[in-house]
Amino acid sequence: MAVFQAALINEIEKLYKKKKVMVAIFISLAVIVVGQLIIVGMRTGFGLRGVGSVEFPILVLSVVVNTILPLLTALVAIDCFSSEFSNNMMRVTLTRPVSRFKIFTAKVTTIVIFILFNLFVLFAFSLLAGFLFNANSATVAGFFKIVLSYSVSLIPMIVLALGIVFLANIFKNGTSVFFVSILGFLILKAGAVLFSQYSSLFITSQLDWYNLWLASSFPFSRIGHQLLIMLGYGIMFFTAGYYLFDKKEY
Amino acid sequence: MNKVIEIKDLTKVYPNGRGILDINLDIYEGDIFGFLGPNGAGKTTAMKIMTGLISADSGDVRIFGHSITEEYEKAMAEVGCIIEVADSFPFLSAYENLKQFSRYYPGVDDQRIDEVLEITGMIKFKHEKPRKFSLGMKQRLGLAAAIISRPKILILDEPLNGLDVEGMIDIRKLIMLLAEKEKTTFFISSHLIHDVELTCDRIGVIYNGKMLNVDRTDNILQNYATLENYFVSEVERNGRVPSSTNQ
Numbered sequence: 001m002a003v004f005q006a007a008l009i010n011e012i013e014k015l016y017k018k019k020k021v022m023v024a025i026f027i028s029l030a031v032i033v034v035g036q037l038i039i040v041g042m043r044t045g046f047g048l049r050g051v052g053s054v055e056f057p058i059l060v061l062s063v064v065v066n067t068i069l070p071l072l073t074a075l076v077a078i079d080c081f082s083s084e085f086s087n088n089m090m091r092v093t094l095t096r097p098v099s100r101f102k103i104f105t106a107k108v109t110t111i112v113i114f115i116l117f118n119l120f121v122l123f124a125f126s127l128l129a130g131f132l133f134n135a136n137s138a139t140v141a142g143f144f145k146i147v148l149s150y151s152v153s154l155i156p157m158i159v160l161a162l163g164i165v166f167l168a169n170i171f172k173n174g175t176s177v178f179f180v181s182i183l184g185f186l187i188l189k190a191g192a193v194l195f196s197q198y199s200s201l202f203i204t205s206q207l208d209w210y211n212l213w214l215a216s217s218f219p220f221s222r223i224g225h226q227l228l229i230m231l232g233y234g235i236m237f238f239t240a241g242y243y244l245f246d247k248k249e250y
Numbered sequence: 251m252n253k254v255i256e257i258k259d260l261t262k263v264y265p266n267g268r269g270i271l272d273i274n275l276d277i278y279e280g281d282i283f284g285f286l287g288p289n290g291a292g293k294t295t296a297m298k299i300m301t302g303l304i305s306a307d308s309g310d311v312r313i314f315g316h317s318i319t320e321e322y323e324k325a326m327a328e329v330g331c332i333i334e335v336a337d338s339f340p341f342l343s344a345y346e347n348l349k350q351f352s353r354y355y356p357g358v359d360d361q362r363i364d365e366v367l368e369i370t371g372m373i374k375f376k377h378e379k380p381r382k383f384s385l386g387m388k389q390r391l392g393l394a395a396a397i398i399s400r401p402k403i404l405i406l407d408e409p410l411n412g413l414d415v416e417g418m419i420d421i422r423k424l425i426m427l428l429a430e431k432e433k434t435t436f437f438i439s440s441h442l443i444h445d446v447e448l449t450c451d452r453i454g455v456i457y458n459g460k461m462l463n464v465d466r467t468d469n470i471l472q473n474y475a476t477l478e479n480y481f482v483s484e485v486e487r488n489g490r491v492p493s494s495t496n497q
Contacts, residue, residue, distance in 0.1 A: 002356070003323065003354060006353035006354050007354075010350045010353060013342075013346070013350065014339065014341075014342070014350075017341050017342055017346070018341055087337075088334075088335065088337055089337055089339060091333060091334075091337055092337045092338065092395075094302065094303060095301050095302070095303065095326070095331050096326065096351060096354045097322075097323045097324075097326040097327045097329075097354055097355075098323060098354055099322050099323055100322075247305075249298075249303065249304040249305070250298070250303040
């Protein structure tokens with residue numbers, strides 16, 4: 001455990017020193033500010049109601065889970081793997097008394113921590129913006145809905161990150177991984193529309209699964225179904241990614 | 251003497267047909283072993299397998315009795331190494347790089363980091379990032395990283411690459427000092443015959459992926475005027491010396 005802990009601290013330190021976290025905070029803030037400005041503009045300019053303090057964080061979530069969150073996750077996942085492959089930096093870590101499984105797991109855990117942090121930043125800022133601009137509609141039940149939505153959104157993001165990690169272990173070049181990830185994302189999004197009867201099988205469709213948790217009559221079976229699909233994808237991507245990582249020669 | 255590294259029937263052939271074939275070698279405690287061979291002879295391949303960077307087609311390497319494939323963490327616990335190039339993270343300072351490595355070893359603190367930076371002459375660059383370093387400075391930082399855990403074995407692949415004369419002398423002195431004071435065992439590869447002659451007390455010659463011979467340096471120098479003559483003779487005996495080296 002001490003070795004894994006050391007590997008994890010090292011990975012987090014590397015991520016922090018590369019300033020990716022600051023970029024994530026800045027982009028998240030920008031999205032919220034722009035979003036809130038649009039809503040304020042609509043309210044004052046067109047007399048439209050816009051969204052209340054509870055709806056605003058959910059609205060932000062619905063936008064970011066399909067845009068900047070996967071993008072930032074892809075950048076960090078690529079950085080953790082591809083950048084180190086191409087610069088031969090992986091050798092530096094691999095020649096220490098730490099198994100490849102622990103390094104791989106530490107890298108994946110770092111990506112998960114990054115996603116969690118990013119979601120938390122978005123949650124905190126959007127909640128704050130929602131309260132500042134429309135505090136009248138705030139309720140305790142609404143607050144729990146927001147917490148639940150942001151919390152459950154972590155799961156599909158982890159699956160997506162594992163998919164990108166898998167790709168990062170196939171292609172040596174980070175740019176290739178990035179473009180293949182974007183292309184794959186768009187194809188899956190289009191596929192979910194074209195083959196709507198199978199949309200639950202597409203990972204990208206699961207990014208919006210927080211909506212299921214907000215339904216008035218709780219859809220146990222659908223949530224269980226989606227969770228198992230994501231679990232299946234997650235296990236497959238993790239195993240395949242680790243297999244390739246373990247077999248890599250440096 | 252205790253066997254610290256045991257290489258048994260090690261074979262690795264790349265798709266281009268190059269690699270190493272059936273290497274058998276034992277390294278004993280306190281040895282400064284020189285792995286001598288021309289470029290492309292298979293030195294780096296053997297050392298990469300020894301440090302787990304690549305896997306062998308067949309055979310095994312045991313370090314302190316632990317198999318590198320089955321018990322990697324135990325096998326590498328007391329090993330420091332530089333393979334090909336002394337890499338370091340360019341976005342971290344020299345200190346932060348060493349701090350990263352130190353976390354894998356209990357008992358390696360900031361004082362030890364300063365100590366290895368002092369030994370390798372890098373203390374004045376402690377807070378600078380390696381992206382600004384010369385090749386020689388990177389090599390020194392790599393050496394600092396290799397010795398940070400006070401390893402019992404140091405595996406160094408071309409450790410003098412990129413160093414100026416002063417740097418070469420410093421590193422040679424450091425190797426002698428560690429071997430004498432801390433009884434560190436060295437496995438050093440080099441294509442610089444003179445350097446191997448000055449540093450190593452046992453020498454193995456590898457050529458075209460095959461181990462030709464292993465002998466003590468003093469034995470060799472009793473029979474040959476220089477290590478270069480021995481190397482040429484060994485290669486000639488195996489019928490593969492290029493005509494230019496025979497003169």
